[in-house]
Amino acid sequence: MDLLSDESYDGGERGQRHSRLTGGFFITFEGGEGAGKSTQIERLARRMRAKKYDVLVTREPGGSPGAEAVRHVLLSGAAEPFGPKMEAILFAAARSDHVEQVIRPAVERGSIVLCDRFMDSSRVYQGVTGGLDPAFMKALEEVAINGMVPDLTLIFDIDPAEGLRRATARRGAGDGPDRFEKETLAIHQRRREAFLAIAEAEPERCIVIDASADAGVVENVVTAAVFAALERRMPVQRKQTAPV
Ligand code: TYD
Secondary structure, three states, X not given: OOHHHOHHHHOOOHHHHHHHHOOOEEEEEEXXXXXXXXXXXXXXXXXXXXXXXXXXXXXXXXXXXXXXXXHHHHHXXXXXXXXXXXXXXXXXXXXXXXXXXXXXXXXXXOOEEEEEXXXXXXXHHHHHOXXXXXXXXXXXXXXXXXXXXXXXXXXXXOOHHHHHHHHHXXXXXXXXOOOOOOOOHHHHXXXXXXXXXXXXXXXXXXXXXXXXXXXXXHHXXXXXXXXXXXXXXXXXXXXXXXXX
């Protein structure tokens, strides 16, 4: 079934849909390696744009010029010798720039922002499998996101062995795994469990998507979840630190 062929998903009435778009909507896509997030974000963006939604696709680490400058340092492994705390602070620095330069302005303009990875990746990769102190991670997260909590988070769940197989196939022969992909299967398994634990702890924000299914099936599930969330959304009160 093409869920978007049902006009009820965008409310059917143009005026009504416009009023619901005021204030924007921030959706993040999370999960392990090779879960198909990027493909699904592109497909969702295409379907939403076909419905005249104003959509911005972005990603982390990166998404703004400042954050993209930090991306290479993180994914090449150049920061790895300095330890997980150093990496966590760099991810947070990149996130802060991305939030203030790109995400918040877009949401305030009324756009729907689709972001490939965000704060939950730091909670899982740096916090859980990096073994960092939860209080430190919480403080860092607060500074980095400055109130910009996602309205909706889709957690793409897949057996890590299958995810890594997909990631390898996607890369092709020339490129090796990045800093995080190259870690052991046991670490990827802990990450999977940590993402599922976040979903369980925050059911009002998170939806778990079975990413092992066929891409077309996943696309329909994602589309239905996102449009249902847009239907029922309430104006979000974001707590932002006052500028000094
Ligand atoms: P990338 O190739 O951009 O994406 P993906 O794996 O989603 O296809 O790789 C980003 C890597 O950075 C990925 O291994 C997860 C990791 N990462 C963190 O460790 N912490 C973070 O906060 C973020 C955003 C990403």
